[in-house]
Amino acid sequence: MSKKMHIKLKVNGKDEEFLAEPRELLIYTLRERLNITGPHIGCETSHCGACTVTINGKSVKSCTMFAAQADGAEVTTIEGIGGPDNLHPLQEAFREHHGLQCGYCTPGMITRASKLLEENPNPTEEEIRFGMAGNICRCTGYQNIVKSIQAAATEMNAAKEAAE
Amino acid sequence: MIPVAFEYYRPKDMAGVLSLLEEHGDDARVMAGGHSLIPMMKLRMADVSHLIDLQDVDGMSEIEIDNDAIRIGAMVTQADIIDHPELAKVAPILREAALQIADPQVRYMGTVGGNVANGDPGNDMPGLMQCLDANFTVIGPDDEREIPARDFYEAAYMTAREDEEVLTAVTIPRPAGGYAYEKQKRKIGDYATAAAAVQIVKDGDKCASASIAMTNLSDTPIYSEAAGAALVGTSVDDAALTAAVAAMWGDIDPTEDNRGPVAFKNHVAGIILRRAIERAWSRA
Numbered sequence: 001m002s003k004k005m006h007i008k009l010k011v012n013g014k015d016e017e018f019l020a021e022p023r024e025l026l027i028y029t030l031r032e033r034l035n036i037t038g039p040h041i042g043c044e045t046s047h048c049g050a051c052t053v054t055i056n057g058k059s060v061k062s063c064t065m066f067a068a069q070a071d072g073a074e075v076t077t078i079e080g081i082g083g084p085d086n087l088h089p090l091q092e093a094f095r096e097h098h099g100l101q102c103g104y105c106t107p108g109m110i111t112r113a114s115k116l117l118e119e120n121p122n123p124t125e126e127e128i129r130f131g132m133a134g135n136i137c138r139c140t141g142y143q144n145i146v147k148s149i150q151a152a153a154t155e156m157n158a159a160k161e162a163a164e
Numbered sequence: 165m166i167p168v169a170f171e172y173y174r175p176k177d178m179a180g181v182l183s184l185l186e187e188h189g190d191d192a193r194v195m196a197g198g199h200s201l202i203p204m205m206k207l208r209m210a211d212v213s214h215l216i217d218l219q220d221v222d223g224m225s226e227i228e229i230d231n232d233a234i235r236i237g238a239m240v241t242q243a244d245i246i247d248h249p250e251l252a253k254v255a256p257i258l259r260e261a262a263l264q265i266a267d268p269q270v271r272y273m274g275t276v277g278g279n280v281a282n283g284d285p286g287n288d289m290p291g292l293m294q295c296l297d298a299n300f301t302v303i304g305p306d307d308e309r310e311i312p313a314r315d316f317y318e319a320a321y322m323t324a325r326e327d328e329e330v331l332t333a334v335t336i337p338r339p340a341g342g343y344a345y346e347k348q349k350r351k352i353g354d355y356a357t358a359a360a361a362v363q364i365v366k367d368g369d370k371c372a373s374a375s376i377a378m379t380n381l382s383d384t385p386i387y388s389e390a391a392g393a394a395l396v397g398t399s400v401d402d403a404a405l406t407a408a409v410a411a412m413w414g415d416i417d418p419t420e421d422n423r424g425p426v427a428f429k430n431h432v433a434g435i436i437l438r439r440a441i442e443r444a445w446s447r448a
Contacts (some may be wrong), residue, residue, distance in 0.1 A: 002169040022172030026208075044165050048194060051166055058243075058272040064202050065273075066416065068172045069217055111270070133352040134267030142271050 008069045011036060012080030026062040026070050027051045030077060038078035039108040042136070049135030051076050052108035059115045061134070076109035081114055089159070090114055090152040099148030100137035109135050113149050121157055125150070166279050166303035167205035167212075174217045174360040179438070181330055183214055187393045188214040190327045196239055197273035199266070200282045224277065224332055229254055234336045236276020242266070245276065255336065256360065261292050264347045264359075281331040283321040283384075286355030290317060290436070291385035292345060295361035299334045307402035317384035341372075343366035343446030346434050346440035350423065356380040357423045358433040360440040365396065366448035371395045376408070376441075380423075381416035381433050388415040391437070408441060409434045 004019040009029075016034060027044075030053070039062055042050030046064040053062045054076040055064060071107070082088030090110045093099065100106045116123065116131040126145050137145060146149045175181050185192050192214035195201050204210035218224065224237035226247055234255055237247075245251060245262040252259045265288050266274060279289035280300060293300075293313035300311045302325050313334075316324050325331055340363070345362035348360035367371040374392040379385055390411035397405035418429035 002171050003303040005172060021169060023167045024168055044206070046199065046270060049267075052269060060268045060273060061269045062269075064199055066172065066198075066202070068174075068197065069219065071174075095372070131268055140178075 005068050005071070007067050009067070009072075010074045012076060020067050022066060024067045024069045026053070026060075026065045026067050028059050028153055029067040030062060030075070032100070034144070036079055039111070040104055040107060042108075043102065047136065048105070048108075049112060050105050050108040052112045052135065054111060054115055057115075059112050059134070076111070078111050081110060082137075083108055088114065088152075090117070090149070090157045091110075093152035093155065094145075095150040097144050097151055099140065099145045099150040105135060105137045105139075109137065109145060117156060121153060121160075123149070125154065165206040166277050167202075168208060170205075170212050171214050173214065174220050176220050176304060177288070178221055178330065179221075181221060181304070182328070182433040183265045184214065184216050185328045185330070186305055192216055194218055194330055195246045196275040197241060198278075199270050199274045200278055200284060200287070205207060209398045214264065218330075218429055225252055229338075232338060234283040234338060236336070237278050238330075238332050240280070242270075242271035242274050242276070246271065255339050255346060256294070256344075257292065257296070257339065257345050257363065259359065259379075260343070261288050261345035264288065264349075267353050270353070276334055277331050280316075280334060281323065281325060283317060283323045283357075285320050285383050285385065287378045288345075288347065288356065288359060288379055289385075291359065291377040291379035293334060293336070294385050294387040295363055295375045296336045296339055297375065298334050300325075300331055301333040301335065302329040302331050304325070305443040308332075310335075314387045320383040339363050342439065342444040342446065344443035344447070346435050346443065355423075356387075358418075358429060358436045360433070361442040362437075362440040364400070364441070364444045364448045367446070369399050371398055371400050371404075371445070371448075374408075374441075376412065376437070378412060378416055378433060381418045381429060383417075383419075384414065386412075386415050388412045392403075395441065400441065405438050409437055412437050412443075 009016045040050040042048035051062045193212045194216045222241040226237045228235040242262040279287045298313040342364045344362045348357045361377045364376045376391040377387045392407045394407040394411045412429040
């Protein structure tokens with residue numbers, strides 16, 4: 001048993017503070033300690049992307065980061081992107097365009113897609129497929145995920161233009 | 165998958181890192197992005213009692229380009245390489261290779277230093293750095309030294325870096341001529357079945373010099389001097405390509421694993437090298 005560490009995180013805008021063993025992976029911190037269960041555990045080997053969260057502006061697989069590494073960081077999960085009463089345009093688009101079937105990969109997909117659209121608000125199909133390559137879906141065949149992200153991009157760009 | 169318990173440190177400077185390494189010897193490991201080390205710890209293939217996180221140590225996240233050389237700090241990520249327009253102009257092979265490593269999430273975290281220092285024959289940067297004749301800077305308790313990439317790799321996970329040393333930077337002479345990084349993999353995020361890094365300089369319609377290195381076809385990256393030599397003085401025609409591939413086969417030593425039997429790996433290595441040379445030549 002190693003010495004517990006005092007860790008501070010800002011998760012979805014809320015300050016969190018706790019003691020944890022250094023070997024605690026961030027995905028377990030989120031799901032089991034903080035009860036933020038949007039990010040899922042899929043493969044647990046850095047391949048599937050179901051556990052994707054945004055940490056200090058980067059998409060990260062939270063199964064491959066210790067909570068101690070994230071000490072002091074800002075973390076955004078799907079819960080911080082949108083919820084039942086305030087769906088994010090990506091969530092709307094995934095619903096509208098059937099971008100999911102079982103839904104297991106969806107929180108990671110949308111969290112990653114939100115970062116992708118931030119970096120590239122007008123991605124081509126190829127850029128979407130390349131930018132989403134770290135997220136695996138076993139249901140959709142990806143076609144509808146690409147469609148959903150394209151639709152969300154159009155929607156978000158129109159909203160941005162209307163606001164200007 | 166939970167790793168065995170360990171102590172975690174996040175020193176603020178290199179002196180702090182080096183004193184921890186001295187204190188704990190080979191029970192300690194430094195970590196940059198952690199995307200090779202953490203999976204190994206989770207699978208309990210790496211036993212690390214003292215984990216030293218380098219993220220708070222300054223001075224290892226810069227890309228510096230001058231007239232002769234490019235210096236890349238060990239903590240520069242694959243994403244940083246991809247997003248650096250000047251680097252893409254000066255050494256486009258780095259970007260071409262980085263885009264073929266893992267996936268976007270992993271590229272945000274995975275670093276150049278971790279990739280070259282880890283000594284995993286599957287990593288792409290070691291072969292690339294051998295092709296580019298890079299030097300690795302390592303710092304130890306007493307001094308700093310440079311180790312050529314072509315002398316760095318001894319066996320899988322065994323390198324010329326001593327346990328109490330930290331790899332801090334990679335320095336590359338500015339590459340000249342045409343380039344290609346060609347990689348065959350089973351899926352996104354997989355290591356190469358075979359990969360080839362090629363830089364070729366053209367003089368008139370003849371090849372003036374060529375540098376070739378192969379990835380994941382031995383227990384170390386393979387710099388194939390003979391394959392490069394087979395191209396020099398030729399017009400890189402079919403006979404020269406065949407000779408270069410044959411020379412490369414003499415240098416690699418693949419083993420059978422879940423990416424295929426030896427004959428298949430040799431076959432793929434030949435195809436990949438041929439494609440890489442052709443593309444590099446077309447850009448020379």
